[in-house]
Amino acid sequence: MEKLYIIKIGGNIINDEEKLRQFLLNISTIKARKIIVHGGGKLVDQLAAKLGVEQQMIDGRRVTNAETLELATMVYAGLISKKIVAVLQSHLANAIGLCGADNNCIKAKKRVNAQYDFGYVGDIVEDGINTKFISYLLEDSIIPVFSSITHNNKGQLYNTNADTLASTLAIAMAEKYEVQLNYCFEKKGVLQNLNDENSVIPSITISEYQDLFKNEIVSKGMIPKLDNAFAAIRKGVKSVIISHADDIINIIGENKKMGTSLTAF
């Protein structure tokens, strides 16, 4: 099977124009097939504050009211998506910015939670990925750039967690490609000790993760990312690497061992 890299970029890169440009320049030099997944960083919060749109959080998760969904659609699927595409084009890396509604690429349904209503938050449905169109783009050497906005095919857009979107995409594409999922963020990997930037755990298997989790070695913020990662691995994704965004070129381009590599065994 051909290799496919699905690269999720976090808020830290997106918030910093210079970092984003450098990251995209790096990405453009990688010849292998790739998909980029992004959220929107802090820009939605900043816009919401300026416009007086109140933000409600439940257990650290954003409640997406109608106005916030509009802001997220503007920022993620508009500004950030098109900026990324324009910069990639300038490096002769052909790209296309898509959200889940485009060509019905990613179908979701409203999150149902007995306790809370998270508003316009969508969870991707079973078989919700248009792998046929995404494959067509990849075969034509076009980089699909996905913002984390999805839809329900009934006219409603949703805000979807970008980490989950990346892992769901990875699972769906694993039927046709040997998929490596790369979570790029501002730390060098999963840290043994949050205060020591150099305490990167080089690799974690599923059983090791259960130990780390039990012993509370992984930080709370990493748990959703790791849960997503291992869900992907259980469903056919070859490997997941969590690393600093600056290291992506070494990891993919030169196949160096950096960051934290997650595997089944």
Place this chain on the structure above:
Amino acid sequence: MEKLYIIKIGGNIINDEEKLRQFLLNISTIKARKIIVHGGGKLVDQLAAKLGVEQQMIDGRRVTNAETLELATMVYAGLISKKIVAVLQSHLANAIGLCGADNNCIKAKKRVNAQYDFGYVGDIVEDGINTKFISYLLEDSIIPVFSSITHNNKGQLYNTNADTLASTLAIAMAEKYEVQLNYCFEKKGVLQNLNDENSVIPSITISEYQDLFKNEIVSKGMIPKLDNAFAAIRKGVKSVIISHADDIINIIGENKKMGTSLTAF
């Protein structure tokens, strides 16, 4: 040659959620191949006012400063584009929201004007349309939905006049399709008398337009639209129809004569 409809929708429909939904429902019932082109209506002005981003106008044309370009990219290529796509999908009309940077669909260069600097305003370059990809989408029964944001292939996005974008697209696609360009707006057509909604001029040829222009019968606001329209006709577009948005279903779906039809002779 197969028929292709390029349908430009104006601010008046975009500003009104209900009108937009009805319009898109109408569009979805038309089986022929079609492209939608849209700007952003008043939402950019409203956002700019709320955020304190100053808007400068020269001769009735907006100067696009860096902040306004960001707002336009958010609103046109994000919110409005994805809303249109999601609503079309709900009517089982497959669609994809694109700006000029996506898959290098529409290439532009900064407008050069000896007198004024219009900022990030882009004019589409010769051979700037990716007709191959657009044709692929059309052949696959996907409706391309273009927002009026373009790029220069060097990392810069531009704001481009949506009427001009529609006519330039029409000219490029006329090599492969029999193109009808439809400008949909809030009046029933080109009016003989601006104060009489029913004084629609049913048809105008190029030579008749020159007379109307000389005798100042067409209103100032219509001139750019008509100039664009006749430029398209001179370059191979079969016909241009300027009509009320509500009449599109009768014009395309039932081939009724409504609005103002522009032709070469």
